Amino acid sequence: MMGGQNERPPFPAELGSEPDAGDLEEVWSLLDDARADAGFVDDGAALDQAWARLAGEIQGLEVDVDAVGPTSPGSGAERSSRRLAPVWGLVAAAAAAIFVMVGPPATITVEAGPGESRSVTLADGSLVELNSGSTLSYARWVTGGSPRARRVHLDGEAFLQVVPGDAQFLVRTFNAEVTVLGTAFNVRAREEPGGGTDVAVQSGRVRLAAAGIGKGVEMEGGYAASVELGATEPGSPTLTRLEPVLSWRTRGFAAVDLPLGSILAELERRFDTRLEVSEGVALDERLTVHYQEPSSLESILRDIATARGLGFRAISGGYEIHP
Amino acid sequence: MDRPSHDSSRTTGSEVDLMGVWFRRVVQSDQAAFEALFRAMRSGLVNYAVQITGDEATAADIVQEAFLRFWQRRAEHDPSGSVKALLFRTVRNLALNSVRDGKRRAKLLAEGYEPPLRSAPPPDLTLAGRELAGRLREWMDELPDRQREALTLSRFQGLSHEEVAAVMEVAPRTVNNHLVRALRTLKERLESHREGSSVKGAG
Numbered sequence: 001m002m003g004g005q006n007e008r009p010p011f012p013a014e015l016g017s018e019p020d021a022g023d024l025e026e027v028w029s030l031l032d033d034a035r036a037d038a039g040f041v042d043d044g045a046a047l048d049q050a051w052a053r054l055a056g057e058i059q060g061l062e063v064d065v066d067a068v069g070p071t072s073p074g075s076g077a078e079r080s081s082r083r084l085a086p087v088w089g090l091v092a093a094a095a096a097a098i099f100v101m102v103g104p105p106a107t108i109t110v111e112a113g114p115g116e117s118r119s120v121t122l123a124d125g126s127l128v129e130l131n132s133g134s135t136l137s138y139a140r141w142v143t144g145g146s147p148r149a150r151r152v153h154l155d156g157e158a159f160l161q162v163v164p165g166d167a168q169f170l171v172r173t174f175n176a177e178v179t180v181l182g183t184a185f186n187v188r189a190r191e192e193p194g195g196g197t198d199v200a201v202q203s204g205r206v207r208l209a210a211a212g213i214g215k216g217v218e219m220e221g222g223y224a225a226s227v228e229l230g231a232t233e234p235g236s237p238t239l240t241r242l243e244p245v246l247s248w249r250t251r252g253f254a255a256v257d258l259p260l261g262s263i264l265a266e267l268e269r270r271f272d273t274r275l276e277v278s279e280g281v282a283l284d285e286r287l288t289v290h291y292q293e294p295s296s297l298e299s300i301l302r303d304i305a306t307a308r309g310l311g312f313r314a315i316s317g318g319y320e321i322h323p
Numbered sequence: 324m325d326r327p328s329h330d331s332s333r334t335t336g337s338e339v340d341l342m343g344v345w346f347r348r349v350v351q352s353d354q355a356a357f358e359a360l361f362r363a364m365r366s367g368l369v370n371y372a373v374q375i376t377g378d379e380a381t382a383a384d385i386v387q388e389a390f391l392r393f394w395q396r397r398a399e400h401d402p403s404g405s406v407k408a409l410l411f412r413t414v415r416n417l418a419l420n421s422v423r424d425g426k427r428r429a430k431l432l433a434e435g436y437e438p439p440l441r442s443a444p445p446p447d448l449t450l451a452g453r454e455l456a457g458r459l460r461e462w463m464d465e466l467p468d469r470q471r472e473a474l475t476l477s478r479f480q481g482l483s484h485e486e487v488a489a490v491m492e493v494a495p496r497t498v499n500n501h502l503v504r505a506l507r508t509l510k511e512r513l514e515s516h517r518e519g520s521s522v523k524g525a526g
Contacts, residue, residue: 012477023510033459296343
């Protein structure tokens with residue numbers, strides 16, 4: 001679709017100042033039918049073949065780190081994730097390296113910094129995708145062996161695909177505990193005004209409780225619930241559209257009914273940028289934004305500014321939002 | 324302000340943004356983004372390499388090598404730059420090296436590229452349109468190399484002045500001059516062609 005035969009670049013603005021710009025533009029548009037380079041156009045099969053060859057060469061380069069990945073061969077999880085295997089392999093290698101350095105029974109930490117996203121395969125085959133500005137930590141057992149306890153700590157946002165197992169899988173956040181048997185779900189734990197731990201379930205069954213307190217709620221696929229900041233029990237599960245919640249996994253961006261302050265903090269993490277706010281901007285007003293596909297920071301800020309009657313301008317290392 | 328997903332008819336602006344997003348993700352070792360870039364850019368790069376080498380199999384190998392190097396050195400790239408300019412420049416250098424290795428580089432630089440093989444014009448054009456398309460391609464072949472290269476990168480590969488300048492390793496102002504001269508020459512050819520046709524038509 002892109003870079004292909006249908007691309008029709010507009011007449012360059014730089015040529016507009018020429019005295020005969022009209023003539024030049026006429027020739028420019030006539031050239032549509034005269035692509036001098038139309039001789040080679042990829043068909044799907046040739047492109048797939050070329051990619052397979054390139055992917056093979058890349059994996060050949062990284063076979064050493066891939067070999068130490070913890071995924072058990074032949075598992076369903078591995079089959080469905082083969083395309084990203086080298087990346088996971090790298091993360092796993094990094095995790096393994098940390099483990100070797102600190103030795104048991106230390107904690108392994110995987111961090112997706114601002115502007116980054118990461119995927120981790122745990123020893124039991126469960127997959128964790130980390131959003132920007134998020135940290136996953138777990139005790140050595142997860143890469144080591146015993147499946148009796150499956151427990152991770154999350155600071156930030158992650159999508160988890162937990163493979164069924166004998167033991168329950170526990171995600172701890174700063175204020176909540178999420179327990180599952182085998183399921184796919186999203187956890188967003190942000191300790192900031194308007195934040196809390198939000199859980200959205202794609203499939204399977206999940207139990208959410210406030211940290212350290214027994215009372216919880218159970219929910220299944222399509223439902224979401226939150227433990228809000230300072231709350232001692234979770235809210236009632238509600239049916240939720242999962243598409244916006246999960247759009248970060250494809251580098252889209254969504255914030256559903258969040259305070260402006262939280263949205264700006266999320267944008268800072270995603271785009272590794274600095275967003276300043278001048279006086280008179282109401283940070284607690286809630287709004288919803290949803291970009292299913294990757295969008296630029298500028299276009300998101302422009303939409304938010306338009307919706308809220310605000311303005312913004314570039315400053316060193318980021319933007320300032322003003323009334 | 325729920326915003327629907329983008330449809331497939333993107334503007335050039337959002338294309339550039341998407342390329343930038345992929346570039347950043349590749350720098351962070353994201354293989355899915357690398358695949359997306361490869362799939363989006365391979366055709367254009369192979370076509371460009373064919374223009375220099377005159378051979379499609381060599382061109383395809385060059386593009387493969389360019390992407391391999393791009394991945395191997397991903398951590399060294401500045402993701403705020405243009406990934407298009409980076410890849411086209413890599414392909415250009417590899418293609419010129421390949422031509423040089425074939426002892427043709429001197430000839431190329433002194434006299435111009437050998438005209439690559441052309442395919443038939445798109446079948447959906449009228450006879451007059453096909454004839455004009457064919458003529459335009461011939462006239463493009465007759466342009467000085469640098470002008471044709473700048474025009475191809477700008478018009479058919481969608482690169483900005485700055486990106487073309489980075490690929491050809493010249494100033495953006497020079498790119499502008501190449502484009503203006505190329506389009507003016509083509510316009511003159513077009514005018515003579517039209518006069519010729521109308522004289523024939525009248526007689």
